[in-house]
Amino acid sequence: MNRVAALLVCVVLAGCNSVSSEGPLAGAIDGDAGRSSAELGRKNAAVFDLVDIDSRSARLVSDYVSTALNRRFGIGGGVGRVVIGVGDALRVTIFEAGSDGLFSTAQSKQVSLDIVVQPDGTAAIPYAGSVRFAGKTLEQARKAVLAALATKAVEPDVIVTSTGTASRTVTVSGAVGRPSLVPLDLTSEKITQVIAKAGGPVTQPYETSVTLVRGNKIGTALLKSIVEHPSEDIYVQPGDQVFLVRDPRTFTLMGSVKGDGRLEFGANDLNLLEAVALGHGATDESSNAQGFFLFRYEEPDIVRSLLGPARFQALLQKGMAPDSKGRYPIVYRFDMSHPDSLIVGQTFPVKSRDVIYVSRHPSVDIRKFLTLVGSPLGIASQGASTAANLGQ
Structure with a gap:
């Protein structure tokens, strides 16, 4: 390596961290995962964990997403014995x-x-x-x-x-034809039946969320998922509250992509590859194929299954906190340099409000720094070449 190249290596190692960046590098996300605020040296830093997605973990997340209501309430064999109540x-x-x-x-x-x-x-x-x-x-x-x-x-x-049956009613409100108290028959009725009694949904199933409140339990699922998965069409019980909300599903695409921003699904389903494609794909010259990340507040059952009970409890002790719906922060990482990532990416479902971040390649920051310090010295072109070699 000649003297100029040696000089470039020194200044890169000494000062490339001072270059303004556009979001964290993949290594920074990996380094922060699983660390407490004290370990990070940042007060009130969010504690999260990082999960590398493979075929098994993608299938686990996908299976859970399609059975959210059934897991929360259970379909059972109906509502049991139907009895007379006050007001009947x-x-x-x-x-x-x-x-x-x-x-x-x-x-x-x-x-x-x-x-x-x-x-x-x-x-x-x-x-x-x-x-x-x-x-x-x-x-x-x-x-x-x-x-x-x-x-x-x-x-x-x-x-x-x-x-x-005044004692056997379910409240159905929101984006339905006739919001009302729906009387239940003496036979068991499912959630789609009481929605139909209330005039049916007024928006497309793939952008209609259904929330069921039963006592202190709350479960939410897309109407599309309830229709497509019979196990999700659970039996309602007297006193249940069913809310339908038109919620156009969106996700945020950031980082080294050709078109970032907040984007609508525009379809029944959306997987990771389709979501990135909606932003016209990653930028070939700057994206890191090993640094595709999806940030999400995830259901606790999924987090426990992915991390294991011991790891989950350790993160809670470090300060990992849920959001208002009891979900925990998790970051999924996809290594797009592997051929099977094109298979795994098709099976991983994107959820509304997800943030997809494509990190830039480390050589991008090196090139920026070398361009900044090299231009006055007339060594910008050699700096770019050296940056490319350092990034390999």
């Missing part, structure tokens, strides 16, 4: 064998009574008094009325039917 409307029909009974006449041996279950769970039946209905099935209610009339009516028989 019932029709109690009483039959008697003789024409001289309490409820029969020469013209009719039956009478129908329309009742509403009161706040204390009971309803009044003539000659039987208050009968408890709340918490009973229709058959149990029938037997309760029959027992109350056994010593009063003439060989009575009873039929109890439901005419209104």
Whole structure:
């Protein structure tokens, strides 16, 4: 190496870090991963971990994305036993064998009574008094009325039917045709059925998010995923709240790409390769093929599965914190220098609000620095050549 080249190596090692940059290098992201604020020497720095994506990890993430509601609530075998509740409307029909009974006449041996279950769970039946209905099935209610009339009516028989289910409703609101309280039938109903009862969605399934609130549990999935994956079409329960929101899915593309910015999916699905292609691909002269990153707040179950319980707990102790929805920061790295990355990239789903960052090659900063210091010395061209060799 001649004297000029030696000089260039020295100044590169001494000063290239002072060149203004456009986002972190791949090595900087790798170096910060898994380190606490104290280890990084930066107060309140975000603690995250880095996961190299291969076929296994890509499949794990993809499988979880398509089963978000089922994992959160479970599909089970329906909602179990359906019982009468406060506010429900019932029709109690009483039959008697003789024409001289309490409820029969020469013209009719039956009478129908329309009742509403009161706040204390009971309803009044003539000659039987208050009968408890709340918490009973229709058959149990029938037997309760029959027992109350056994010593009063003439060989009575009873039929109890439901005419209104005020206690069995689901709130469906947001981007639907008719936001409303949807009454549930006595059979189990799924989330798409109550959405249909509320007039159906008013936007495309791939840009409609469905949020189900049940007690202190909240789950969100795309309507498209619910339609395409039967296990996601879970059974609703009385008191559930279903919210539909039009949410055009977008992601942010940054770094060494030809077209960065916030971009819309514009389709049902989007994988990593398609997302980069929407930005017209990476720049050949400056991108680092080993430095394609996707930044995301990820579901805790996925993070635990990818990192393992021990690593996950260690990061929590270092200060890794969830966002408002309980998701944890994770960075996925794709090595596009390997041929199978073109296969893996097709199976890895991009989610709304993801940030995809293509890091620049280290030689880019070296070239910038050498151009900066070399021009006054008349050695810019040799500096560029040396930078190319150093970047290899």
